[in-house]
Amino acid sequence: MRYPFPVGKSDFIQGDEAIARAAILAGCRFYAGYPITPASEIFEAMALYMPLVDGVSIQMEDELASMAAIIGASWAGAKAMTATSGPGFSLMMENLGYAIMTETPVVVVDVQRSGPSTGQPTLAAQGDIMQAIWGTHGDHSLIVLSPSTVQEAFDFTIKAFNLAEKYRTPVILLTDAEIAHMRERVYIPKPDEIELVERKLPANEEEAKLPFGDPHGDGVPPMPIFGKGYRTYVTGLTHDERGRPKTVDAEVHEKLIKRIIGKIENNKHDIITYDAFELEDAEIAVISTGIVSRSAVRAVKILREKGVKAGLLKLNTIWPFDFDMIEELAEQVKKIYVPEMNLGQLYHLVKEGANGKAEVELIPKIGGEVHTPMEIVERVVG
Amino acid sequence: MYLKSAYDIRDKYLRKDMLPTIFCPGCGIGSALQYTLRAIDDLGLNPDEIVWVSGIGCSSRVPGFVNFDGLHTTHGRALAFATGIKLANPNLKIIAFMGDGDAAAIGGNHFIHAIRRNLDVTVILINNFTYGMTGGQVAPTALKGLKGTTAPYGQFENPFDIADLAVSAGANYVARWSVFNYLQGINSIKKALQKEGFTLVEFLSPCPISFGRRNRMKTAPELLRWYQKITVPLSKAKKMSPEELEGKIVIGEFADRDRPGLVREYEEYKKRAKRMMGWEE
Numbered sequence: 001m002r003y004p005f006p007v008g009k010s011d012f013i014q015g016d017e018a019i020a021r022a023a024i025l026a027g028c029r030f031y032a033g034y035p036i037t038p039a040s041e042i043f044e045a046m047a048l049y050m051p052l053v054d055g056v057s058i059q060m061e062d063e064l065a066s067m068a069a070i071i072g073a074s075w076a077g078a079k080a081m082t083a084t085s086g087p088g089f090s091l092m093m094e095n096l097g098y099a100i101m102t103e104t105p106v107v108v109v110d111v112q113r114s115g116p117s118t119g120q121p122t123l124a125a126q127g128d129i130m131q132a133i134w135g136t137h138g139d140h141s142l143i144v145l146s147p148s149t150v151q152e153a154f155d156f157t158i159k160a161f162n163l164a165e166k167y168r169t170p171v172i173l174l175t176d177a178e179i180a181h182m183r184e185r186v187y188i189p190k191p192d193e194i195e196l197v198e199r200k201l202p203a204n205e206e207e208a209k210l211p212f213g214d215p216h217g218d219g220v221p222p223m224p225i226f227g228k229g230y231r232t233y234v235t236g237l238t239h240d241e242r243g244r245p246k247t248v249d250a251e252v253h254e255k256l257i258k259r260i261i262g263k264i265e266n267n268k269h270d271i272i273t274y275d276a277f278e279l280e281d282a283e284i285a286v287i288s289t290g291i292v293s294r295s296a297v298r299a300v301k302i303l304r305e306k307g308v309k310a311g312l313l314k315l316n317t318i319w320p321f322d323f324d325m326i327e328e329l330a331e332q333v334k335k336i337y338v339p340e341m342n343l344g345q346l347y348h349l350v351k352e353g354a355n356g357k358a359e360v361e362l363i364p365k366i367g368g369e370v371h372t373p374m375e376i377v378e379r380v381v382g
Numbered sequence: 383m384y385l386k387s388a389y390d391i392r393d394k395y396l397r398k399d400m401l402p403t404i405f406c407p408g409c410g411i412g413s414a415l416q417y418t419l420r421a422i423d424d425l426g427l428n429p430d431e432i433v434w435v436s437g438i439g440c441s442s443r444v445p446g447f448v449n450f451d452g453l454h455t456t457h458g459r460a461l462a463f464a465t466g467i468k469l470a471n472p473n474l475k476i477i478a479f480m481g482d483g484d485a486a487a488i489g490g491n492h493f494i495h496a497i498r499r500n501l502d503v504t505v506i507l508i509n510n511f512t513y514g515m516t517g518g519q520v521a522p523t524a525l526k527g528l529k530g531t532t533a534p535y536g537q538f539e540n541p542f543d544i545a546d547l548a549v550s551a552g553a554n555y556v557a558r559w560s561v562f563n564y565l566q567g568i569n570s571i572k573k574a575l576q577k578e579g580f581t582l583v584e585f586l587s588p589c590p591i592s593f594g595r596r597n598r599m600k601t602a603p604e605l606l607r608w609y610q611k612i613t614v615p616l617s618k619a620k621k622m623s624p625e626e627l628e629g630k631i632v633i634g635e636f637a638d639r640d641r642p643g644l645v646r647e648y649e650e651y652k653k654r655a656k657r658m659m660g661w662e663e
Contacts, residue, residue: 002661030470051655056469056648061495065462068455068492072435072466075453076474080466098456226451226467227474229430233397233446235454244400245446245454 020045022157029055083109097136123368213241219263282311298373326353408602410587458489518592579643
């Protein structure tokens with residue numbers, strides 16, 4: 001297959017461009033979107049590439065429609081993606097919940113800008129962490145990944161598709177304006193260097209009859225895509241294993257929702273990745289995610305030079321969240337600092353994880369600029 | 383036209399384990415559903431290649447009762463979901479079963495844009511002037527003066543003429559009937575299903591429980607007589623003045639044209655892209 005960009009070599013590209021190329025290499029053949037800063041370049045790249053690889057790129061009337069269209073495409077058998085920023089992400093929440101309830105594999109990129117409302121369109125923020133995890137209503141779970149470099153934006157996009165297919169769930173790639181517009185050297189692998197996961201399809205009629213069952217015991221039902229003669233009915237209403245609405249049956253609801261949450265929670269050690277830096281003997285831990293981690297790495301190096309035993313835990317997966325790991329870390333260190341580009345969202349998760357075993361201090365910053373390393377250092381050494 | 387027994391149609395296409403339906407006595411949705419199934423049957427379409435899509439509301443429950451692939455989505459958004467299904471697998475034929483509130487209020491934006499794109503879909507639209515499932519609130523199609531639980535003193539806003547809107551937005555085929563016009567209804571659906579692009583068959587459908595009861599028409603026959611009074615065939619309407627047409631609903635075939643559908647346009651677009659990039663020999 002021919003690709004509309006060079007593969008097997010490095011290129012100097014923006015984060016948004018990297019996400020688009022990764023999606024195509026991951027097998028994404030349906031993109032629906034609505035323009036929004038700072039995510040539009042993803043759409044523009046998809047618009048350029050998709051027709052050439054026999055995929056679809058379509059500009060929908062709004063974000064609700066974009067989210068709806070990718071879910072439809074996924075049920076028609078395609079790997080599908082949309083990308084947006086905070087205000088558009090808010091509009092997607094309704095259908096994001098639908099994707100969770102109907103266990104539809106899709107990838108949603110949220111390039112964060114500051115809010116609330118239209119906020120600062122061209123500047124970076126990390127204010128959508130809570131929205132990504134809890135934005136849609138009801139009890140649910142999904143997967144949220146957070147890159148800190150353009151290379152990671154590329155790699156995590158492929159990972160997002162793989163996790164979506166493996167667990168039949170929406171996956172959010174939560175990046176920000178800084179990474180979206182920054183140019184960095186990215187290695188674009190050849191297709192045979194990439195490991196791809198494809199969704200489980202029904203192996204036989206019996207499995208196809210239980211599109212929301214658990215025939216393999218892993219909580220992830222095979223997905224009977226449309227047009228194969230399985231006659232599958234998909235609804236956002238509470239449904240039984242066969243997909244039949246059972247809206248007033250408490251037992252059916254509990255079983256369904258617990259399985260949907262369980263398939264993520266029970267596999268969280270497969271899903272969660274993080275990078276630890278100088279943590280072995282650390283007395284001070286910095287926990288961060290995304291773009292801020294880059295300042296945090298530097299901050300830890302400076303702190304070490306100053307004789308402070310500091311280390312960094314960089315979270316690549318924001319949800320599911322490994323509360324136990326944070327508690328273990330809290331038992332080891334005296335204090336945990338959480339620098340983030342908002343007024344405290346990751347902080348809440350870390351604090352809950354630390355469970356009182358160590359003091360947790362937030363280093364917030366809003367307005368559009370990333371923390372400088374010295375801003376973190378100064379807070380730690382006082 | 384020879385009509386098969388309704389039992390045959392039921393046995394062939396409905397999911398027996400989902401019966402009975404949720405529809406109230408006197409409701410017209412079952413009729414519109416039967417016409418759609420008869421049209422599919424008459425045309426000999428393969429059920430494996432048809433996907434039913436719907437939003438929220440009474441009529442949107444239909445995909446659950448028919449034995450086809452079906453996507454029962456969020457309120458108003460059926461056509462946005464349909465866009466993804468159709469473009470991802472153009473071999474699938476899509477039937478969207480929608481209500482008037484679903485299509486014209488919350489889904490108004492998706493509706494006009496699906497028509498603008500000429501999305502290849504057949505919309506069967508149930509217009510009962512009300513939000514039946516949520517208990518009889520007024521719909522954007524409710525004629526002035528009609529009552530609903532959110533307009534207890536009679537609707538004061540202007541209604542949408544959905545068929546008119548669809549014609550203006552560019553649909554390839556638009557027809558409107560009451561559910562009592564069964565032959566015209568079946569024929570229109572058959573025509574719609576065979577056409578490329580956006581096709582719409584709107585049915586004025588009785589809702590005695592949520593709508594009729596609040597408007598002094600408690601039974602389906604009363605609503606039938608009212609439909610007979612307020613509907614005017616297109617041929618007759620052409621000779622009537624705007625004053626005479628006030629409060630009337632025109633029925634008939636409003637558009638029948640063959641603009642290229644979205645799937646064909648996108649196929650051409652892909653070819654153009656490859657040509658422009660020098661990918662085609």
